[in-house]
Amino acid sequence: MSEIPGDLKFLKSHEWARIEDDGLVRVGISHHAQEQLGDLVYVELPEVGSAVKAGTGAAVVESVKAASDIYSPISGEVVEINEQLNDKPETINEDAFGEGWIFLVRPSDRGELDELMDANEYEELVENEDH
Amino acid sequence: MTDKTVLNATHRALGARMVDFGGWDMPISYGSQIDEHHAVRNDAGMFDVSHMTVIDLHGARTREFLRHLLANSVDKLKITGKALYSCMLNEGGGVIDDLIVYFFDEAHFRLVVNAATRAKDLAWIEQQAAAFDVQVIERPEFAMIAVQGPQARAKVLGLLHEVDRARIEKLGKFAAAAAQGPHGMPLFIARTGYTGEDGFEIIVPNDHAVALWDALAAAGVAPAGLGARDTLRLEAGMNLYGQDMDEDVSPWEANLGWTITLDEGRRFIGRDALEAQKVAGVKRVMVGLVLDDKGVLRHGQKVLTANGQGEILSGSFSPTLNKAVAFARIPAGEPGDVRVDIRGREVPVRMVKYPFVRDGKPCDGI
Incomplete structure (x- = not known):
C-alpha cells in the first residue's frame, strides 16, 4: 500500500483534495481507489470553466471492469484539467496522488474543506474496508 | 459461504x-x-479454472443419452479423447448451459x-439420465488449469514425461x-480453451495442482486472472453463459446456430422448439459492436436501432x-445507424462480424 500523503483531505468515496499554495484545490482519486478499479482505460474530464459542487459527480473514470463517478470534494469553478489523462489514463494507476490528478478547482467556499477527512481518518476507513 | 479451489492460497x-x-x-487479477x-x-x-464442474457419465447407453441431452450431435465423436462444444437446452429451446463433452469409450x-x-x-x-x-x-477431486497463448503448448510439453511429449504435441484441436x-x-490434457489462442486445458488431481501451477510458473507461464x-x-467472439445467453434465449438468438445439429431422426431436448422458431423466423439476433470513440461498452447498456431497442450483452475495453467492443442482442432486420446509450449520451457504434x-x-474490418 502506497503511503497516503499527510497534506491530503478525502471524501469517503475515495477522492482526494490538495490545497495548493495559490489557494486552488487539486482533485484526484486515492491509490486504494485505483487498486479497486484496476487498469484505467478512459477518463471523462470536466470542462474548464464549468462549475462543480461538493459531493456531486464531476468526472468519470472507467477501468476495464467498471465505470465510476468522481465526486468533487469542493464546490467552485474548474480552472484546469489533466489533459494527459486523455492519452494516458493509466497515469492514475501509476501515480494516483501525484501525476494522476484529475482537475483543479477555484473553491467558492473553503469552509467545505473542513467537512473532509484527514489522511489518518481516511487510512482508517480503507483499513476497515479491507476487513 | 464461498467455495475455494485448491489453488486459493497460491493466488x-x-x-x-x-x-x-x-x-x-x-482471482480477478x-x-x-x-x-x-x-x-x-x-x-x-x-x-485456475478449477471452479468448473467435471462430470463423468458411465453406462452402456451413454451415447444414446447424450444424443437426447445435447443440441450438438455426439455422433461427431468417434475417436477416444475427441471433444465437442454443445448447448444443453430445455424443452423451450432455451439454453440451460453450454459445455464441452469428451468421448472416452x-x-x-x-x-x-x-x-x-x-x-x-x-x-x-440426473433427471434425464x-x-x-x-x-x-461429479469429480470434485480434480482441479483444472488452462494454459493459453502462442507459447503455451511448448511450455507445457517441456514439463511432460519424455515418453508422452511427441504424442501430446500431435494432439489435434x-x-x-x-x-x-x-x-x-x-x-488429462485437452487442446481446448476460452481465449482464442492455442493452448491446453489440463485436468489434474487436486493433490498435484499446486505443484503443476508452480512448475508452469517456473517454465515462464504468467498467472492470469x-x-x-x-x-x-x-x-475471440466466445459467449459467456448468463451474460450472452440463458434459459430465455435460444441458440439461434445467441449466434450458436453452428452448434445445433438437426440430424435426421434425433429427438434431442428442445429440438421441436428450435425448429418452430426457425420456421416462424428468429426475432432477435446477436451482433458484434465496436466503439471507435472514447468510452466503454458495458453489459446492460441500451442499443438503439431502426427496428427498436436492443441491449449490450458482454461488453468491455479490448x-x-x-477500444471498446461488445456483443449485443438487437431486433432482427436491417438496423440502420446503431447507437448505444452510455450514461444518457447516444454514442454511434459500428456493427461488425466477429471474432x-x-x-x-x-x-x-475491426
Whole structure:
C-alpha cells in the first residue's frame, strides 16, 4: 500500500483534495481507489470553466471492469484539467496522488474543506474496508 | 459461504485481487489485468479454472443419452479423447448451459460445465439420465488449469514425461489425452480453451495442482486472472453463459446456430422448439459492436436501432484493439445507424462480424 500523503483531505468515496499554495484545490482519486478499479482505460474530464459542487459527480473514470463517478470534494469553478489523462489514463494507476490528478478547482467556499477527512481518518476507513 | 479451489492460497500468496465468481473465491487479477491479457496473446498465461464442474457419465447407453441431452450431435465423436462444444437446452429451446463433452469409450463420456450453473445442471442431467440407466458422477477431486497463448503448448510439453511429449504435441484441436506431468502426476490434457489462442486445458488431481501451477510458473507461464480471461474470450467472439445467453434465449438468438445439429431422426431436448422458431423466423439476433470513440461498452447498456431497442450483452475495453467492443442482442432486420446509450449520451457504434481478434491480431474490418 502506497503511503497516503499527510497534506491530503478525502471524501469517503475515495477522492482526494490538495490545497495548493495559490489557494486552488487539486482533485484526484486515492491509490486504494485505483487498486479497486484496476487498469484505467478512459477518463471523462470536466470542462474548464464549468462549475462543480461538493459531493456531486464531476468526472468519470472507467477501468476495464467498471465505470465510476468522481465526486468533487469542493464546490467552485474548474480552472484546469489533466489533459494527459486523455492519452494516458493509466497515469492514475501509476501515480494516483501525484501525476494522476484529475482537475483543479477555484473553491467558492473553503469552509467545505473542513467537512473532509484527514489522511489518518481516511487510512482508517480503507483499513476497515479491507476487513 | 464461498467455495475455494485448491489453488486459493497460491493466488493469495501471489497478491491476487479475489472476487466472488458464481459462489467461488477467485482471482480477478494478480496485478495489471491488461498485462495478463497481453501475456496470453503474446506468450503464455495460465488460469485456475478449477471452479468448473467435471462430470463423468458411465453406462452402456451413454451415447444414446447424450444424443437426447445435447443440441450438438455426439455422433461427431468417434475417436477416444475427441471433444465437442454443445448447448444443453430445455424443452423451450432455451439454453440451460453450454459445455464441452469428451468421448472416452461407449460406456464413458465426460462433461465440463460452468461453475455458476453446477447445481441446476447436475439436477437436470440426473433427471434425464435415469431413463437411460446412465450414472452421473461429479469429480470434485480434480482441479483444472488452462494454459493459453502462442507459447503455451511448448511450455507445457517441456514439463511432460519424455515418453508422452511427441504424442501430446500431435494432439489435434479439440482433442484430449492422458499424460504424465512433473513427478509422474497423472494429467488429462485437452487442446481446448476460452481465449482464442492455442493452448491446453489440463485436468489434474487436486493433490498435484499446486505443484503443476508452480512448475508452469517456473517454465515462464504468467498467472492470469478471470478479468483477463473475460476480455480474451470476448475478443475471440466466445459467449459467456448468463451474460450472452440463458434459459430465455435460444441458440439461434445467441449466434450458436453452428452448434445445433438437426440430424435426421434425433429427438434431442428442445429440438421441436428450435425448429418452430426457425420456421416462424428468429426475432432477435446477436451482433458484434465496436466503439471507435472514447468510452466503454458495458453489459446492460441500451442499443438503439431502426427496428427498436436492443441491449449490450458482454461488453468491455479490448486491450488488443485499444477500444471498446461488445456483443449485443438487437431486433432482427436491417438496423440502420446503431447507437448505444452510455450514461444518457447516444454514442454511434459500428456493427461488425466477429471474432474481433484471432491469433493475436485484429480481424479484418475491426
